[in-house]
Every structure is written in structure tokens, then in C-alpha cells.
Amino acid sequence: MMAPAAEAAIAVAASVIALAPLGAALAASLAKRFALAWTLMLIALAAAAGLALAAALRAPLDPAAAPNPDALGLSLHAAALIAAPTLATCAALAAAACGAWLGPRREAHPAAMTLFGVSAFGWIGAALAHDLLHAALFIQAGWFAAAGLTALRGGQDRAALAAGLRMTLAGAFGAALLTIGIALLARATGGAGIEQVGTAPLGRVGVGGLALTVLALCAYAGLAPVQTWAPAAFGRGEPLIGFLLGAVAPVACLSLVIRLAAAAMRDPGAAFAAQAFIGGLGAAAILYASVQAIGARDLRRMAGYALAAQGGCLLVGASIGGPVAVAAALLQAVNIAIVSMALFAGAALLAGDARLEAIEGLGRRAPLSGAAIAIGSLSLIGAPLTFGFLVRWRLIEAALQAAEWWAAAAQVAASLAAVVYAGRVLERLYLRPGRMDLIPRSAWRVALSPALAAPIAAAVGFGLNASLLWRAALHAGQVLTGAGA
Amino acid sequence: MIVAAAAAAAILTCATFVVLFAARDAIRRLGAAVLGLAGATALAAALGAPAAGVVTLAAAFAAAPLGALLMVRIREAYGSVALHEIDAADQDAP
Numbered sequence: 001m002m003a004p005a006a007e008a009a010i011a012v013a014a015s016v017i018a019l020a021p022l023g024a025a026l027a028a029s030l031a032k033r034f035a036l037a038w039t040l041m042l043i044a045l046a047a048a049a050g051l052a053l054a055a056a057l058r059a060p061l062d063p064a065a066a067p068n069p070d071a072l073g074l075s076l077h078a079a080a081l082i083a084a085p086t087l088a089t090c091a092a093l094a095a096a097a098c099g100a101w102l103g104p105r106r107e108a109h110p111a112a113m114t115l116f117g118v119s120a121f122g123w124i125g126a127a128l129a130h131d132l133l134h135a136a137l138f139i140q141a142g143w144f145a146a147a148g149l150t151a152l153r154g155g156q157d158r159a160a161l162a163a164g165l166r167m168t169l170a171g172a173f174g175a176a177l178l179t180i181g182i183a184l185l186a187r188a189t190g191g192a193g194i195e196q197v198g199t200a201p202l203g204r205v206g207v208g209g210l211a212l213t214v215l216a217l218c219a220y221a222g223l224a225p226v227q228t229w230a231p232a233a234f235g236r237g238e239p240l241i242g243f244l245l246g247a248v249a250p251v252a253c254l255s256l257v258i259r260l261a262a263a264a265m266r267d268p269g270a271a272f273a274a275q276a277f278i279g280g281l282g283a284a285a286i287l288y289a290s291v292q293a294i295g296a297r298d299l300r301r302m303a304g305y306a307l308a309a310q311g312g313c314l315l316v317g318a319s320i321g322g323p324v325a326v327a328a329a330l331l332q333a334v335n336i337a338i339v340s341m342a343l344f345a346g347a348a349l350l351a352g353d354a355r356l357e358a359i360e361g362l363g364r365r366a367p368l369s370g371a372a373i374a375i376g377s378l379s380l381i382g383a384p385l386t387f388g389f390l391v392r393w394r395l396i397e398a399a400l401q402a403a404e405w406w407a408a409a410a411q412v413a414a415s416l417a418a419v420v421y422a423g424r425v426l427e428r429l430y431l432r433p434g435r436m437d438l439i440p441r442s443a444w445r446v447a448l449s450p451a452l453a454a455p456i457a458a459a460v461g462f463g464l465n466a467s468l469l470w471r472a473a474l475h476a477g478q479v480l481t482g483a484g485a
Numbered sequence: 486m487i488v489a490a491a492a493a494a495a496i497l498t499c500a501t502f503v504v505l506f507a508a509r510d511a512i513r514r515l516g517a518a519v520l521g522l523a524g525a526t527a528l529a530a531a532l533g534a535p536a537a538g539v540v541t542l543a544a545a546f547a548a549a550p551l552g553a554l555l556m557v558r559i560r561e562a563y564g565s566v567a568l569h570e571i572d573a574a575d576q577d578a579p
Binding site (some may be wrong): 136137140142144147148151152154158159161164166168169171172173175176177178180182183184187192231236264276425 | 487496505511514516518519521522524525526528529532533534536537538539540541543544545547548551552555556558559560563571572573574
């Protein structure tokens, strides 16, 4: 059993991690200069990332331990031990990259940092939330702040306004689905607790609620075919929106889906329906998003679709059930964050133009950006010595162990499709002469370096050895599936 | 009684979602989205989980002003809020 003092410290850590970006956002709203707002946000998110990492490393991996939620409904539960450090680190790196993109601009406004902070608070809170109701509320904060941030570029490109409107409408649709889903689940289980799902028979009402909730979470995560907002937001919004909606939001939403799926699998009466719905949605996402990614002519749009296909792989893995499959799905969430950071940070150097022609020769002109896009692309394929390979291996292994051949085939199909679209990116990066302009050299551009170097280090480092991460993921898998109880 | 209320709220929600996807101008879509949120809140209450309505209320409080603000800016930038005109203008843009 966890000591009461340690339990209290972990509960407080959850709130501090989530509230740090909100505090910085409030301070940024009072700042008159962008540089001050940016510095405050960077410090707050770096501190939150450090705290999340320290808490995850110190938390005892005891399947019987179940931290209680604090006043905000947050706790460092088993899945949060992986999601919290990932989200906080991604948000900190994204904040750093914001400086490279917005800093040199005269029109850069502290409001961008305020919206960024509120959005980061929402997504981190959603991942740390103990129950669905709190998670859904945090998601609203994360989503609508991101919609505002997307539209903030409307002064330079009016299409960003339309993208912001699409996100607003999609957010309202998702909120309605979430509300009905949570209400149905609450009617079936008697509460909004995630781990409560599956402890009692779900019945048709509960399965319907589960389906609506998962569908809404997938829409927020940008999973095809329910991501009507994604092409416009990724293609026309601020480039930094890619970090928030490509790396941070999917990890928050998909970790909730993994928790829900694992809990639902505990109910033998609902397991088949849950598997069919979540697995079917995942397979559809792989198929649709892979085809769209192959046809994409813009790096950020391609990245959005590629990540939607990776999210499909996660859903297929989570639908298998069992601690190993759930652990592999959690690793896939981390992989999505790493790949997303690599691709969007690499694309941030292009001066607003992310057409595939714009990355020609980037590997020679900007080696670090080129390397980030290349490593991200290789991880999408699942090339050996990248984290993507290890995760794909674990997902296929879990599918084969459960004799779910279709799931293994879906993972292989996602990799084969990635060979086509990611291979095309690699060819343009290194085998063609460069033509397009990059953002001007300035002191601000240095701020992009951490967002480029960190995903490269993570993809290669975890590709070589991810035993610590796997141990934490397996612990979470055991807790979520009830195998360790 | 509960079943009737739930069915009415469900029909309201579904109808507004149909408008949300079918309407050709952004103002109608935003109106449908806000009505859909109201329908979902009513449905949650009819299902015996009024607390879940907090989510839709939060979304409505964020979506309505943000959507209205964007609508004004879109009308200024495009000269119209008709979605086919906006899409056509965006496709022509570089």
C-alpha cells in the first residue's frame, strides 16, 4: 500500500502540473510584451514537465494502489504516470517552439500565450482527470482555447478564421456527444467514474454510452473519419496549433479511450461490442487516414492524417484487451506525441508554406529540421531503431498473442501505407535541391531547437531501450484491466 | 414520462445535428450547434444524469461567443457567411 503522505503528495502534484500552464496563462494575459508572456509560459510548463517526470519516476508501481482524486478531480492514476510527463513535456517544447514562430513577428500578441496556456491546462487536466465528467470539462477548455488560437492567425490568412469556426462547430458537436455518452454510461453504471465502467453489467444503454463517448473523444483527437476540423486547422491555422492538436490533444483523448476500453472489457457481456466498435473505428481510421495521407500535398496535412492513422493503430490495439495490449496502446500514445512533435517542429521552420515542394532539400539546408522530419517519418513507418518500430512490434505481438489476426494485419497495413507517404517525404528531404524560403535567422529561431532535438532523442533513445517506459505501461495495463488486482 | 422526455430531447438533438451538417451558411450552423447542446443537456437530465449537462453548458458558453466573434470576422474577411463561398475562396487562395 502507498503511504498516506506519498498519496497526498502525488494528488497535489497532479493539480500543480495541470494548474501551472493556467497560472502562466493568467499572468500572460496581464503581460504587455509577447517575450514576457512567452518566458512565463516556458518556465511554468518546464516546471510542470519536471514535476510530472519526477512524480512518475517516484510513484510506486503497485497495482493495488489507487490514488484518490483531489478537489479538481485530478490524480496521478496509472495511465497518467505515462500521459502526464508526455503531455507536460510536449506542451513545454511547444511553448518553446511558439517563440521561434511568433517571437520575430511584430504583431505577436501575449493573447496567443494566454490561449496556449488555457489549452495546455485543459488537455493536461483531461489526461489526469479521475472521472469522465471532469475530463470532459477539461477537454472543453483545451478545445475552445485551441479553436481561438487557430483563428488568431486570421489577420494574416482569412482561412484561419474559417478553420477556427470549423473547430468551434466540431467542438459543440463533440460536447453534445460526450454529454449524452456520459449520461448513458452514468445511467448504466451509476456514476461517471471511468474505472466504474465494467464493474457492473453495461447493457445496451452502457454500450451505447461508451460508443458515443469514444466517438466524441476520437473527434477531439483528430481521428479519421470523424476529424472534419483537422485538414483546415492543420493546413491553415497557426503552425503551433499542430503541436497542441497533433501532439497534446490526441494523447489526452486517446489515453481516456484506452482507460474506457480497458474498463469496458472487464464486463464479459459488453466486451465483444466494445471490441467491435473500438476496433472497427480504429480499422476505419487506418484505412481512411492512410489514403488521405498518401494523397496529401502539404506536410502539415499529411502529418495530421498520418497521426490519425497512428491513432487508428492505437484503437485497434486497445480493442484487443488484456494488460499487454493496453500497455502497447499506451506506448503508441507516447509514439504519436513524439512523431507529431518531430513533424510539426520540423515544418515550423518553413515560412508559413508547408507544401511538400517546400521541404525539398531541407535535409541539407536545415539539418536539424530535416532530421526531425526524417526520424518522425521513419517512426511512422515503424523502421527499426526507432520507437515506432518497438511500439508496432508490441502491438502486433499483443494481437498475435490474442489470436486477433485482423488486428495484426491492420498494424502491418498502416506501416505499408506509411512507407508510401513517409517515403515520399524522405525522398524530398534529401534527394532534391532546395528552393523555398525558411523563416529568417534570428535569436528566436534558437527556441525551436529543443522542439527539434527532443523528439529525435526520444524516438531513437526509446527505440534502443524503452524498458522503463514499458514497465510503467505494463503496470498501467495491469491496473486498468484489473489483472493486477 | 422519462422515456418520452428522453425521446423528445433525442429528436431535438438529432434534428439540430442534421441542420448542423446540412445548413449552407455558418450562422445557421452555429445556431444549430447551440440548440444541439441544449437538446443534449435536456437529454442528459431526462436520463437522470443532470450533472453531465455541465459539459454542454461549458461548451455552449465557449462556442456561442467564440462562434459569434468568428462570424463577424468572417463576414468582414470574406464578405459572406455562406459556406460554399468561403470554401471556394479558400480553394482559390494560395
